[in-house]
Amino acid sequence: MKKIVTFVTIALVSYFSFWPVNVDPTSWKAPNNPGYTGIFSRNNNLSHIKRIELNGDIGPEDLTSNKNNDVYFSLLNGDIKFIDITGEIHSWVNTGGRPLGIEFDQKNNLLVADAFKGLLSISPEGVITTLVDSINGETLNYADDVDVASNGMIYFSDASNKFPAKKYSTYGASLLDINEHGGHGRIIEYNPITTNTTVLANNINFANGVALSHDEQHLLFNETGSYRVLRLALTGENRGKIEVVIDNLPGFPDNLARGNNGLYWLGLVSPRSKTLDLLSDYPNLRKVIQRLPEFLRPKAQNYGHIIAINDAGEVVFNLQDPKGIYGQTTGALEVDDKIYVSSLHETALGMIKNVNPLPNLP
Secondary structure, three states: OHHHHHHHHHHHHHHHHHOOOOOOOOOOOOOOOOOOOHHHOOOOOOOOOEEEEOOOOOOOOOEEEOOOOOEEEEOOOOEEEEEOOOOOEEEEEEOOOOEEEEEEOOOOOEEEEEOOOEEEEEOOOOOEEEEEOEEOOEEOOOEEEEEEOOOOOEEEEEOOOOOOHHHHOHHHHHHHHHHHOOOOEEEEEEOOOOOOEEEEEEEEOOEEEEEEOOOOOEEEEEEHHHOEEEEEEOOHHHOOOEEEEEOOOOEEEEEEEEOOOOOEEEEEEEEOOHHHHHOOOOHHHHHHHHHOOHHHOOOOOOOEEEEEEOOOOOEEEEEEEOOOOOOOEEEEEEEOOEEEEEEOOOOEEEEEEOOOOOOOOO
């Protein structure tokens, strides 16, 4: 019996120490997490959210609206559907992949960051055209979010060029990339006239939501693995310069969208992981985490949270649902007096009305 125990012990130690895993974590120092305090104090301002059920569809991950205020949303099964102003839901197209970020251009084509297919354009008639599926001869592994300027230039994020979304799933690949913290994300510019692509920024720890600034001189984007929103200069001698808009967020930032009155709406998909923060500068222990059974590894929690910030990085709206009635909130879209909320795994859209800003802020 003693020999068996010794053998099992050696086998377990060897497994947790040496078994090959998909990640090669780097050392970094996560900022101290103040949690839900101060400007992010807990509240129930999102708990009265209305659920608009999608009849079995899953994962309305991103949202956009057209000139008629129809709200389009991308789904796990590849569908893109829309809800009109009467509340009726309409089927439209299926990309054959996993559409994430969506945005209309000036010709009413829907631009789609499809995690499996790349950057797509869908005509008003539903014809799908692939714009970008590789860069410098390498397959685009994880197109994530997209925005388009008034001059037609397109900007999108490649969340991870190491962990393909099609191989690991969008959620699985995000967990791997965030655990590794290896800076595999990129921000890319696409010129629809010349069809040239330019990598504007790389070494990003899971490049996620993107949104042009209201004056279109900058691109704001989320670095999910580092809990912050960054701003990239697009013009002039500062083109390519990156600065921090807001950092040390209490959760993982996901989608980002321009709102009214100079604001940007941001979804926090889940609270931060205490384990990952504590082990941020212990890469070998993060490998051990990857060797654990999947149900024991850190994962996203159901905690609804959307915020709105201004160009100075000040939080103007802080809307939370600690019970996760509408959980894993990926983003928000402002349409008239309504705010539609998206999610990674929900079977419904979320919608709220008439929210009030925080006091003492514009």
